[in-house]
Amino acid sequence: MTEYIARFKKIMNDPDQRKSIMTDVKNFLIKVFGMLILIGVSYVILSPIIGMIVNSISSDKDAYNPMVYILPQYPTLERYTLAIERLEYFTTIGKNLLYVITLMLLQIFICSMVGYGFARFNFPLKKLLFGCVVVMIVIPSHTIMLPLYMTFKQFDLFGIATALTGSPGLMGTTIPMYILTVLGTGVRSGLYIYIFNQFFRGLPKEIEEAALVDGAGVWYTYFRIMLVNAMPSVITVAVFSMVWQFNDTFYAKLFLISEEVVISKKIESLATVLATIDKILNVTIQELYVDAGVILVVLPILIVYLWLQKYFIEGVERSGIVG
Amino acid sequence: MKKRKKLTLLQKRMLTGYLFILPWFIGFAIFYIRSLIMTGQFAFSNLTIIPTGGYTLDFIGFDNFNYAFRVHGSFKQTLTTSIMNMLVDVPLITFFSLFMAMLLNKKFPGRFVFRAIFFLPVIMGSSAITSAMEMSEAMMSGGISSMSTEMATDASAGAMMNMDYFIDMFMNLGIPVKLLDYVTAAVARINDIIEASGVQIIIFIAALQSIPGSMYEVAKIEGATGYETFWKVTFPMVMPHIITNVVYTIVDNFAESEVVELAYKVAFTEMNYGLSSVFSLVSTLITCLILVVICGYISKHTFYYN
Numbered sequence: 001m002t003e004y005i006a007r008f009k010k011i012m013n014d015p016d017q018r019k020s021i022m023t024d025v026k027n028f029l030i031k032v033f034g035m036l037i038l039i040g041v042s043y044v045i046l047s048p049i050i051g052m053i054v055n056s057i058s059s060d061k062d063a064y065n066p067m068v069y070i071l072p073q074y075p076t077l078e079r080y081t082l083a084i085e086r087l088e089y090f091t092t093i094g095k096n097l098l099y100v101i102t103l104m105l106l107q108i109f110i111c112s113m114v115g116y117g118f119a120r121f122n123f124p125l126k127k128l129l130f131g132c133v134v135v136m137i138v139i140p141s142h143t144i145m146l147p148l149y150m151t152f153k154q155f156d157l158f159g160i161a162t163a164l165t166g167s168p169g170l171m172g173t174t175i176p177m178y179i180l181t182v183l184g185t186g187v188r189s190g191l192y193i194y195i196f197n198q199f200f201r202g203l204p205k206e207i208e209e210a211a212l213v214d215g216a217g218v219w220y221t222y223f224r225i226m227l228v229n230a231m232p233s234v235i236t237v238a239v240f241s242m243v244w245q246f247n248d249t250f251y252a253k254l255f256l257i258s259e260e261v262v263i264s265k266k267i268e269s270l271a272t273v274l275a276t277i278d279k280i281l282n283v284t285i286q287e288l289y290v291d292a293g294v295i296l297v298v299l300p301i302l303i304v305y306l307w308l309q310k311y312f313i314e315g316v317e318r319s320g321i322v323g
Numbered sequence: 324m325k326k327r328k329k330l331t332l333l334q335k336r337m338l339t340g341y342l343f344i345l346p347w348f349i350g351f352a353i354f355y356i357r358s359l360i361m362t363g364q365f366a367f368s369n370l371t372i373i374p375t376g377g378y379t380l381d382f383i384g385f386d387n388f389n390y391a392f393r394v395h396g397s398f399k400q401t402l403t404t405s406i407m408n409m410l411v412d413v414p415l416i417t418f419f420s421l422f423m424a425m426l427l428n429k430k431f432p433g434r435f436v437f438r439a440i441f442f443l444p445v446i447m448g449s450s451a452i453t454s455a456m457e458m459s460e461a462m463m464s465g466g467i468s469s470m471s472t473e474m475a476t477d478a479s480a481g482a483m484m485n486m487d488y489f490i491d492m493f494m495n496l497g498i499p500v501k502l503l504d505y506v507t508a509a510v511a512r513i514n515d516i517i518e519a520s521g522v523q524i525i526i527f528i529a530a531l532q533s534i535p536g537s538m539y540e541v542a543k544i545e546g547a548t549g550y551e552t553f554w555k556v557t558f559p560m561v562m563p564h565i566i567t568n569v570v571y572t573i574v575d576n577f578a579e580s581e582v583v584e585l586a587y588k589v590a591f592t593e594m595n596y597g598l599s600s601v602f603s604l605v606s607t608l609i610t611c612l613i614l615v616v617i618c619g620y621i622s623k624h625t626f627y628y629n
Contacts (some may be wrong), residue, residue: 048456121340145391147358183350216581247449264449294455316529
């Protein structure tokens with residue numbers, strides 16, 4: 001022991017060695033401190049989720065037992081079975097994913113096209129028109145919600161809506177969302193156009209020149225060469241548009257889109273459904289079922305995100321958001 | 324026979340350019356320009372819906388504005404709270420996300436796990452999920468049974484006492500009350516701030532990645548400390564992205580503010596479309612003004628590397 005202390009003193013008396021040890025210690029402490037903050041903030045984010053998972057597997061007995069914390073005494077999967085039944089989970093989530101994914105593909109297609117148009121072609125009024133894209137990002141969608149509501153309530157182009165549904169107007173269907181998206185004005189389309197524009201501007205012009213010399217037309221160049229090169233921003237936009245479309249309740253409420261298609265609307269009424277059909281009137285117990293339902297709703301989108309996560313962050317790093 | 328004038332290559336490319344942006348332009352004209360004009364019209368009129376479809380507009384001048392500002396019970400108050408909340412949140416979110424991005428940008432094991440966790444609030448962002456999460460948050464501070472009101476109030480009362488104790492202590496130390504209020508407000512909203520900064524953190528991570536490593540090498544050789552390196556290299560280099568993030572934060576914050584809820588409620592439960600348009604229009608104008616002022620100020624002080 002004394003030997004170690006003597007060695008320690010000797011090192012500390014040597015200014016060079018002392019300095020290097022002190023910086024080592026300082027760096028180590030900074031690292032530990034950083035990790036502590038990261039873990040702390042992660043806990044703040046994760047704790048409600050952990051809480052929900054625990055709630056969703058605990059039985060009625062656990063709910064009333066003040067001793068139970070984190071680990072339920074009588075775990076049960078009954079919450080999930082009932083929630084799946086009342087949400088008609090598999091059909092609803094299937095329809096919802098179909099809706100979200102088709103819209104996502106449309107977003108990618110349309111926004112990349114518009115972004116490419118702005119990035120590579122020169123035409124009069126280009127600056128002004130791109131200013132309009134920025135305006136689209138900045139103006140909150142509720143400013144235009146009433147006119148949109150009125151428009152689609154009366155929407156009857158050439159009497160097509162009347163022929164299909166029997167009455168004019170597209171309320172209660174998903175068609176308004178598709179129309180908006182095809183015309184580049186869907187959920188946060190402005191942002192996606194901006195991302196694609198920035199990315200295409202960063203690509204070298206030589207790629208296109210080579211394609212042109214080899215005899216490729218403009219559209220061929222765009223579909224087969226530029227879009228393939230734009231993979232990082234395609235993935236970025238794919239993840240963003242999927243997540244935001246899935247979570248969007250604003251447009252879903254505005255267009256009265258049916259609960260059968262938008263599951264995040266359906267989860268809001270789950271508590272009422274449980275009260276009326278299953279006669280579960282205790283609010284605490286209702287909450288346990290809602291938690292199970294929420295986990296079921298989040299699960300598919302979470303799996304897709306975790307799968308795309310690695311490409312997504314790389315994509316953001318390489319794509320236009322930073323530009 | 325008239326010979327058709329051939330287009331030059333430049334003109335051809337011009338036309339193709341217009342073709343590429345055509346779908347967006349149609350959408351913008353129909354759904355944005357037309358809608359904005361309509362919102363303006365609604366704000367100045369009394370709108371009645373005809374049961375058979377369609378609506379009529381009676382021009383009533385500034386009556387809706389008068390009603391909103393002089394008669395309506397909660398509009399002014401809601402508007403000011405929303406704007407104040409926004410002004411408190413924006414700097415906090417920006418600096419918090421920059422700080423987190425710097426921590427996440429370092430190389431350490433499990434980096435991808437942390438990055439995934441920090442994006443979770445964006446994934447779980449819909450309103451139904453958030454309300455369920457708040458309930459389970461209460462549960463995390465003491466078992467499911469604590470969700471019953473009695474115990475919840477007990478727990479929060481305990482937390483408040485601690486808070487008061489600290490506030491008293493700092494006030495006795497002579498720290499200005501205004502600053503203290505800001506800090507306590509920030510600490511109380513830490514959950515909201517973390518939830519709102521998912522996208523911003525990712526943008527900042529990307530910005531940090533784009534700083535050339537050679538700059539840090541130079542700083543190191545010149546003997547700069549970590550603190551100096553941050554203020555002389557990192558901060559100026561991410562400055563352009565601070566604008567992006569501030570714009571994103573303001574827009575996002577505003578889209579979820581109480582004014583929007585109020586406008587929605589007035590339109591679809593009270594069926595007062597004119598008044599709702601006034602709310603939307605006024606709040607949008609104020610937000611745009613704030614955006615222009617803040618962005619103008621920041622971009623004046625921004626350093627552009629390229």
